[in-house]
Structures are given as C-alpha cells and as structure tokens.
Amino acid sequence: MAFVFNKESVLYVQRRSPVEEFAWHTTEDLSKRMGSEHMKFEVRSLDPGLYSYPYHFHRNAEELFIVLSGKATLRTPEGLQEIGEGDTVFFGLGPEGAHQLYNHTDEPCVYLDIRTDRGMDICEYPDSNKVNILPGQHVFRWPDEADYYEGERNVKEIWDNLKNTPDTSSQS
Numbered sequence: 001m002a003f004v005f006n007k008e009s010v011l012y013v014q015r016r017s018p019v020e021e022f023a024w025h026t027t028e029d030l031s032k033r034m035g036s037e038h039m040k041f042e043v044r045s046l047d048p049g050l051y052s053y054p055y056h057f058h059r060n061a062e063e064l065f066i067v068l069s070g071k072a073t074l075r076t077p078e079g080l081q082e083i084g085e086g087d088t089v090f091f092g093l094g095p096e097g098a099h100q101l102y103n104h105t106d107e108p109c110v111y112l113d114i115r116t117d118r119g120m121d122i123c124e125y126p127d128s129n130k131v132n133i134l135p136g137q138h139v140f141r142w143p144d145e146a147d148y149y150e151g152e153r154n155v156k157e158i159w160d161n162l163k164n165t166p167d168t169s170s171q172s
Helices: 155-163
Strands: 012-016 023-027 039-046 063-069 071-076 079-084 088-091 100-102 109-116 121-125 130-134 138-141
Touching: 063 079, 071 109
Parallel strands: none
Antiparallel strands: 012 023, 023 039, 039 109, 063 088, 063 109, 071 079, 071 100, 121 130, 130 138
C-alpha cells in the first residue's frame, strides 16, 4: 500500500531540550503511522538560530537528510558547509558519519530525516564523550570503559551460591 504525505498533511510538534539551543519541530513518527518495519522518517523544521541534535554519529543506523526548504550549516568531520533546498546528505555508519545542523538564517530549514532501523543502535557524541544505547535512551559517559572480564573473577562463588539455593521455580 502506498502512503502519500505532504506539507499540508503533516502535524508538527515542538521538541525542546533542557539546553535552549537544541529545539526543533518534528512530525509524528510517520514511519510508524505508515507501518514501516525497517526505516524511520520524520519531517523536521529547524528554527533560525537553533541547532539540531548534539553532534553525533550512529553505529547501526544510516541516515539521510533531504532539505525541502530553507538553508542550514552542516557540521561533519570535514568541517562546516551550507546546505539548502534540494540538497540530499547521506551519513554512513561510524565516526565518518558524524553530523549536526545549525540554522544560520532568518527562515526555518525544513528537511526530511530518513534512517535505517535495525532494532538497536549505539549513538556516540564526540563533543561530550557520551554513548547512547537506543531505542531505550541509556546514556553513559565515555571513556568509563571496562575490561570485558572486569568483575567476573568470582564466577565459581556465584555458581556455588546458586547450587546451594533451593529451587522454588517448580513450586506452586
């Protein structure tokens, strides 16, 4: 089944963060409404003087912006560049796909944000050294990295305790 949406048929909701520079208008999750299984998409509008999400990249989601109207400054690992109506920008996986928008103009910048949805994603924020496990929004500060086996040295003790604990799962 085909679904058609256009600027007259989408409803925007303003999203604000605790940091006033991050705010945008976004449509409801169009992908859910249209029954998409492997793709997420919304139309977003970035007001003048505001930034999109914090500078970030994805480990398990590719992303594509199509600018429908207006202009914005795009930040990537290569630096800053202006994008505008008709431009399409692809962001691949990993640090090379890092991105952020800033609306440096006096008019809203409206763009279609399309990204793959493979169930779980890890989003990293180079400016603030954070990692976000999505879709649950579990945010951790980097580099609080641990060795894979850290805290695992008492495995025999854990198993011994389990063997000495009465099994109540089969009791009614």
